[in-house]
Amino acid sequence: MSTYPKTQALMARGRDFLGSDHAIMCGAMSWVSERNLVAAISNGGGFGVIACGAMTPELLDAEITGTKALTDRPFGVNLITMHPDLGDLIAICVKHEVGHVVLAGGVPPRCSVEAIKQSGAKVVVFAPTLALAKKLLRSGADALVIEGMEAGGHIGPVSTSVLAQEFLPALAKEHLVFVAGGIGRGEAIAGYLEMGAAGVQLGTRFACASESIAHDRFKQAFFRANARDAVASVQVDARLPVIPVRALKNKGTEEFTAKQREVAGVLDREEIAMAEAQLQIEHYWAGALRRAVIDGDTENGSLMAGQSVGMVKEEEPAAQIIARLMEESETALTRR
Known part of the structure; x- marks a missing residue:
């Protein structure tokens, strides 16, 4: 001490x-x-x-x-x-x-x-x-x-x-x-x-x-990364209250953009309420993060990381x- x-x-x-x-x-x-x-x-x-x-x-x-x-x-x-x-x-x-x-x-x-x-x-x-x-x-x-x-x-x-x-x-x-x-x-x-x-x-x-x-492949992705690799997600629909997420850029970040469009379409059809739409987004992140951290799927999972990753x-x-x-x-x- x-x-x-x-x-x-x-x-x-x-x-x-x-x-x-x-x-x-x-x-x-x-x-x-x-x-x-x-x-x-x-x-x-x-x-x-x-x-x-x-x-x-x-x-x-x-x-x-x-x-x-x-x-x-x-x-x-x-x-x-x-x-x-x-x-x-x-x-x-x-x-x-x-x-x-x-x-x-x-x-x-x-x-x-x-x-x-x-x-x-x-x-x-x-x-x-x-x-x-x-x-x-x-x-x-x-x-x-x-x-x-x-x-x-x-x-x-x-x-x-x-x-x-x-x-x-x-x-x-x-x-x-x-x-x-x-x-x-x-x-x-x-x-x-x-x-x-x-x-x-x-x-x-x-x-x-x-x-x-965390899976070894998840850790190795961190070791290879620099600050510029940790990017923030993009909000594709202003109505959808999506909080940006910073993660290492991979195929998973692109899939999240598609997921937003999918949820926005469901909102357009009035099939779910806004709160449920936001919850679906959160569940997506939870699942994508698990794929990367636990399963080691560093291509499709979410590699959430701050810019200090370098x-x-x-x-x-x-x-x-x-x-x-x-x-x-x-x-x-x-x-x-």
Whole structure:
């Protein structure tokens, strides 16, 4: 703990909030952020987060149980707000006394936030705008993640550096703000901590950790890629509320464009409601991501990756990744 005094001092609020040695969260990556990687990150001094994604309550129950068997360190659970069983998933988290629940994928219902907080757990939310961030914090959120468009998976339209300049001066003194998106080295962590961030969140950097269950072909695709290979999906119909997704360009990215046209056609025929149309898109991504991560279909599956993918060159244990990030941050702060 005393090896990185300058970084730890700047991370103090984030560390206290998470209960981890370092205020480094792992972004929840569907099919990747499961018990093995989550436990390894928490055991390595970071804060692992289970990606519930499209899991049923029964599957989440088993995943939390499995994670607890691998670590006695704190970890969190990421829930998608549009999940039809959100209430039941929260109940599973409460049953297991999960200390931190991350709500993603939209504005969380007030009743969901209240249910989590009544259990004694902390609520972490995402906010794309400063106005919404203030509203969510007033509504009971305990911490905020601001994630720039450099991130992998679902993204917003604004870069991490701009979000940090907008949010941190306005919120960081009184609230806990974690910065995410495009972070691949400790020097960037040092910079955001100096600006007032309580900590950071990284996903892509951990996707190819030794403990990650991702298929070897999935990992090899990351090792070969550079920043320009991680591209954002295109929205083909303005009516269809499709959140852009950043992934390595392959045949799967082209197939998603066709999928949007298919769903738009069903909307035209008024065969489904808009909410169901959006859910179909989300299910598509879940299936495409599984094909890449689990089956190793790197041509047709979704290789969700942030622009920091060019900094991922080899398999490393999660603890080693965290140690290196901390060393780089400490060196940068000492040099200053």
